[in-house]
Amino acid sequence: MFLPLICSLWLFATSSSGIEYSNNSLCKDENYEVHWRFENNTETFYFKVRAKATGWIGFGVSRLLWPENETLRWNMYSMRHYDVLVGGVDDSGKKYFKDFMTNGHVAPKEDGHADWNVSNIIESNGTTTMEFSRKKDTGDANDDNVIEPGLRRMVCAYHDTVDYNISMSKFTKHTWNGYEDIEFIEKPKEKAVLAYRATEPPTTGASTLAVSIVGHLLLIVIAVIFFY
């Protein structure tokens, strides 16, 4: 009885600021929820990410580097060109967040220009929830990825207990990571081209022969009746 209620609450999650998130994903793990909404007129994404962790939580989008190469397409297993936001609430209750661009399986470097706008971070009951927005194209081509229509890869990670050390810019590797390929913005469908046949279909040899035989038979019958 309660399951449908819980499901509908999850499907139509709203933010504290009243934003209704129309899309959801688990980033392949039930301990990590992603809710989002894209606003067309402002070309802005609104996200809400919730993870079962009290350490740092991270969310981002991978760059489509080799679209034609199925294995390499998303820089698979390289942790390269992931445009990510990392945030949390530290042990003193201070909220923090930072914008990063990853460059391999090492602690990523801070992006000089912060383009993820964080509106809220809450840690409660062993769970951290972060709400933020970001332009589809931030205009920072070096440090950010454009979230184009069509399939994109979301990347997710967290550390169960250890926070990002903001004063020392010190990162501790995730205890969990995941990813999911998703259409953040639907790719416009290609219009079907209707073939238009300008001329009548040609008649086959068999049908022409049948018409001519019937025509001749009719002429013979008329002639016989006439002369009889």
Ligand code: HEM
């Ligand atoms: C101190 C910081 C980080 C270190 C040292 C690190 C290191 C690594 C390593 C060694 C792997 C290979 C698999 C494994 O050993 O688990 C990996 C995978 C992964 N990491 Fe990180 N990571 C860091 C931060 C992040 C952040 C902030 C994110 C995204 C929010 C992230 C997302 C991923 C993902 C999605 C994978 C799996 C796919 C892949 O290998 O590219 N990592 N990371």
